[in-house]
Amino acid sequence: MALFFNKEHEANELFNTIVSTYTRLSEVASAAAASAPAAKTVAWIQWWPARPSWGLPNVSTIEIQWPTYKRALVEAAGAELLDNTKLQAYLDDGRLTDHFSWRPVDNGGAFLPASDGDLLREILADVDVVIDTARYNDDDQDFSDGDVSDVDIDLDAFLQRHSLNASDIATLPFLRNNGLLRSDGLTNSGSWTEWFGIMVVRPDQVMADLLDALWPGAASSSNIATTTVGRNVQLSPPLFLRNVAAGQSAVELTPSDCVLSDCRIQQFAICPLVFLGCDGSAVSASLDNRCAPTCPPINQVDPGTNPDNTDAPTAAPPAARPLPLLALFVLPLVAVLAAAMVTP
Numbered sequence: 410m411a412l413f414f415n416k417e418h419e420a421n422e423l424f425n426t427i428v429s430t431y432t433r434l435s436e437v438a439s440a441a442a443a444s445a446p447a448a449k450t451v452a453w454i455q456w457w458p459a460r461p462s463w464g465l466p467n468v469s470t471i472e473i474q475w476p477t478y479k480r481a482l483v484e485a486a487g488a489e490l491l492d493n494t495k496l497q498a499y500l501d502d503g504r505l506t507d508h509f510s511w512r513p514v515d516n517g518g519a520f521l522p523a524s525d526g527d528l529l530r531e532i533l534a535d536v537d538v539v540i541d542t543a544r545y546n547d548d549d550q551d552f553s554d555g556d557v558s559d560v561d562i563d564l565d566a567f568l569q570r571h572s573l574n575a576s577d578i579a580t581l582p583f584l585r586n587n588g589l590l591r592s593d594g595l596t597n598s599g600s601w602t603e604w605f606g607i608m609v610v611r612p613d614q615v616m617a618d619l620l621d622a623l624w625p626g627a628a629s630s631s632n633i634a635t636t637t638v639g640r641n642v643q644l645s646p647p648l649f650l651r652n653v654a655a656g657q658s659a660v661e662l663t664p665s666d667c668v669l670s671d672c673r674i675q676q677f678a679i680c681p682l683v684f685l686g687c688d689g690s691a692v693s694a695s696l697d698n699r700c701a702p703t704c705p706p707i708n709q710v711d712p713g714t715n716p717d718n719t720d721a722p723t724a725a726p727p728a729a730r731p732l733p734l735l736a737l738f739v740l741p742l743v744a745v746l747a748a749a750m751v752t753p
Contacts, residue, residue: 430613435485441624442487449537451483452491456543456570469523477516486619526572538588544600559596559659589654596659604649618650
């Protein structure tokens, strides 16, 4: 889209800075992992309400997820993903199942009943960080029927939803060592989060969140720039990923948090890629000259009749006119025909 608004330079600058920050944070994570006594494992999980066509039909389920993008984030953060290779025995004996035949086995996930706390304990026994991406409601937006809004989800709510209990806090590493995260760091009253809104364009911030959970203190001591072309990298989360085990709360955004009063994108004039300069010549837009210039005033009175021009009325400075669209096609055609005529 930046191409059509002459914003390629800004878009590339922002993209390159985000990539640079992401890469630098990943390097910090890799260094921390290399000096750690043992590798750390991350599990992405999601609770689903009972549905006839998702998970295990008509029962609430827990999905252990390992899609490609989550694998990439975890590995870039210096950790290992709990995936099909680590869970093969459970897939083989049917205790974990994925009835979606269209999903590649190494780019999907698998389900277990949400009521089977013993199986979940066994699966998560050696996991260091769990990232919970679920909405604790059945999509009816009625939080009076047992549903829980994001801002009310705490450690107790997590334990109840996953058939775990307080005794698991001392035995499961991810609970004992404050390794339970949720992707609702920024949410709204309907429990729709920014994770699914802007996370995809801010992998640098996701990396900062993961780095804080996996390797505490590594980011703050790494001299990472905290600003990327007007977008802050928050090195002291939560932003996308809040730490539920450590007591971090979700931030509920409201319309008053929107930068613009009507929460719509600010409108800007669209500058053409080719326009007429003040001397009437065709000018191509460039980084230093992106839009048509404001031309100097044109004296509307014959200088010969008013030599000093002191009383000569002037018109408002005419804006340089965009080159007619037809000219963009006619001028090259004329040039081609002219070249053909002089070619022997």
